[in-house]
Amino acid sequence: MQLELPLAIAPVAPPAGTLRYIQLGGEIVRYRFRRARRRSIGMVIDDDGLRIAAPGHVPITEVEAFIREKARWVSRKLSEWRAAPKPPVVNWSEGSSIALLGAPVILQYLPGRRGILLEHGRLGIGLVPRGEPAALRKRAIAWIKEHARALLGERLALYAGRLGVPVPSLSLSSARTQWGLCREDGHVRLNWRLIHLPLHLVDYVVAHELAHLREMNHSARFWAVVGGLYPGYAGARRELRDCTHRLPIL
Ligand SMILES: [Zn+2]
The missing domain is CATH 3.30.2010.10 (Metalloproteases ("zincins"), catalytic domain)
Structure with missing residues (x-):
């Protein structure tokens, strides 16, 4: 059983996936999309913003419908994410x-x-x-x-x-x-x-x-x-x- 982070931790690699956009209410929301070996569509909001992973057989229209269905959750999470304090970046100079x-x-x-x-x-x-x-x-x-x-x-x-x-x-x-x-x-x-x-x-x-x-x-x-x-x-x-x-x- 895993103990999940509410929002992911500091990035360790450049975010994977294609950049896509979707209109949710009055807002154009940017997200990263990738195909993954999984059973259902997965959605996460972290330091890279919204990321979606979907199985290969799910058409993009279905992915977009899924995001629209979760629009309220996505908007709320994104505004929380924008308002959240950003993690400190270590610059590795002497004294940091x-x-x-x-x-x-x-x-x-x-x-x-x-x-x-x-x-x-x-x-x-x-x-x-x-x-x-x-x-x-x-x-x-x-x-x-x-x-x-x-x-x-x-x-x-x-x-x-x-x-x-x-x-x-x-x-x-x-x-x-x-x-x-x-x-x-x-x-x-x-x-x-x-x-x-x-x-x-x-x-x-x-x-x-x-x-x-x-x-x-x-x-x-x-x-x-x-x-x-x-x-x-x-x-x-x-x-x-x-x-x-x-x-x-x-
Ligand atoms: Zn647990």
């Missing part, structure tokens, strides 16, 4: 900041050092010559992902212990539309971008996915398992909804 576990960390070049050092609110990146932001970005992202893997693994082990289940195998995702996913076979995928959020929200996502080991649904029984693992989950759930706007674009 990036959120780790909910707190800002200042980036620093350490050309004379080999490693990467997180200390006193500073993330020092070694081996990168000063003034090479692309190299700094590459090393920093690799480090952040490694750091995320270690942290998420730790939290997963902690909460698995509390639930009384073996620690599931973990893989990292950078999916655009989900924080986490628990497969039927017990494998858990967690979004490495969770590392930007405060620990209590990371823990909520971990507890949520682990609870799916007991209940592969979002029934009242499922939420009771979540509540047993993570009391006060409702607040974390609400807070998580606003976090997508704060996730930095790396």
